């Protein structure tokens with residue numbers, strides 16, 4: 001099988017998970033190509049029709065932000081990936097994974113819905129626990145190396161199961177229960193407000209950005 005994965009990673013957790021997925025597929029003799037959606041030198045208009053034509057299955061990975069999909073990948077999937085896939089007659093199979101620190105609600109299912117509108121058929125949508133990247137929320141942080149290792153070992157176990165389900169074409173859709181959805185909606189409502197507040201406070205000009213990271217501080 002040829003698999004193409006499109007991902008966004010803010011601080012490296014999703015990148016790590018994505019590399020693991022590639023490694024495990026590789027062990028089983030499948031070819032995986034990875035595409036960071038942030039790469040500016042990629043010409044999607046030219047590339048996507050070729051990638052979609054050549055792939056047996058595609059994957060989409062991202063971190064969860066307040067039980068939501070980060071706007072950077074949400075917008076890209078909506079306005080770029082789905083635009084090209086809609087031109088195809090045959091439905092393309094897809095899988096979705098998000099990375100989280102504690103609770104991602106039904107976020108993978110939100111991406112599933114988005115992809116479905118773009119003509120994809122999503123059979124697997126899961127979340128994978130990694131580390132928190134929110135140091136301002138102290139209780140969520142895991143500094144001890146031993147605990148970090150345990151979290152990543154468990155993540156790897158889950159990724160192995162995930163890859164196995166994809167290869168066997170078996171469904172795995174997590175977090176469909178009403179309670180999870182309810183809590184996720186509550187979290188989303190507060191997060192949307194926060195997200196808009198911060199988006200209005202900080203802007204960046206990609207033409208002059210030199211990646212100094214002062215804005216991150």
Ligand SMILES: Cc1cc2nc3c(=O)[nH]c(=O)nc-3n(C[C@H](O)[C@H](O)[C@H](O)COP(=O)(O)O)c2cc1C
Pocket residue numbers: 008009010011012013014015062063064065066067068099100101102103104130131132133134187
């Ligand atoms: C703005 C923001 C919101 C977040 N919201 C959540 C959340 O709702 N639930 C959760 O478990 N983790 C949350 N996190 C933690 C990240 O989802 C988690 O650390 C993720 O693995 C980071 O992936 P990355 O390193 O690929 O960016 C949030 C992180 C950020 C920066």
